[in-house]
Amino acid sequence: MPFAPLKNxxxxxxxxxxxxxxxxxxxxxxxxxxxxxxGKSEELADCMHARVRREFAGAMVIHRLDMDTSGVMIFARRKSAQRHLNLQFEQRRPQKTYVARVMGAVGGEAGQIDLPLMGDWPNRPLQKVDHDAGKPAQTDWRVLSREQGATRVELHPKTGRxxxxxxxxxxxxxxxLGDRFYGDQRVIDAADRLQLHAHRLFLDHPDTGAALEFCASVPF
Structure with missing residues (x-):
């Protein structure tokens, strides 16, 4: 069955x-x-881009976060900045750090996940691991802390699938925790929101070239 469209x-x-x-x-x-x-319908018009444009007219999207993910997003205010930032992202130069709370006790203290991904077309927009047709995807991870039944981890995506x-x-x-797309009922009930947050973003200023770091406090 196709994945249900966004409701409520x-x-x-x-x-x-x-x-x-x-x-x-x-x-x-x-x-x-x-x-x-x-989104495509009027009911999905409210978004981060629209809210930013109300305060900063003409602001342009550079990258996206999933609806349920919180954290750092950058927008361009000039075409020249948009071109420069788009090039940085295409070349994978920005460094992103996420924080997540995940189910269970993660074994070890750090590592890399190297599993190719592709769209799960009968259930889009869901994705899946596919060793034959998937695109390369790597994520570095590091344990930050442990609690009963869960682990807090720092995640560094090397690709942007x-x-x-x-x-x-x-x-x-x-x-x-809280992942209503991929989690079972136990995972969904474990948190009132997706426990994934874009914590830090490192990139170069599109005009001066200065190295910049932006940080948004983790809300969980």
Missing amino acids: YHPKDAPVAVLYHDDHIVVVDKPSGLLSVA THQLRVHMLAIGHPI
């Missing part, structure tokens, strides 16, 4: 949490439950 989309109305802005870029902390960009962190953690037996 009612994101909380809250001020945009601006982490940084200048004449070239604006960086925000996206809340969980809010789309990065608008759709749902990469969610599918990779599921594949090694430790789904992200």
Whole structure:
């Protein structure tokens, strides 16, 4: 059966949490439950992009976070900045750090997940591991802390596949808590939201070339 379309989309109305802005870029902390960009229907018009544009006219999307993922997002305010940032992302130069709480006790203290991913077309937009037709995907992980029945981990995606962190953690037996796409009922009931947060983003300023680091506090 195809995956059910998004229903009952009612994101909380809250001020945009601006982490940084200048004449070239604006960086925000996206809340969980809010789309990065608008959907196709009128009911899905509210999104991070639309909210940012209300305060910073003409702001342009550079990258996206899953609706249920919170954390650092950067937008361009000039075409020149958009071109420069797009090139950085195409060349995989920005470094992203996520924090997640996952089910169970992760074995070891650090490692890499190297599993190819592709769309699970009968169940789109879900993704799956496919060793024959999948595109390369790597995620570095490191344990931050442990608790009863869960582990807090730091995740560094080396590639940018759709749902990469969610599918990779599921594949090694430790789904992200609160994941209503990939988790069973036990995983869904373990948290009131997806426990995945884009914590830090490192990249170069599109005008000055200066190395920048942006950080959004982990809300769980």
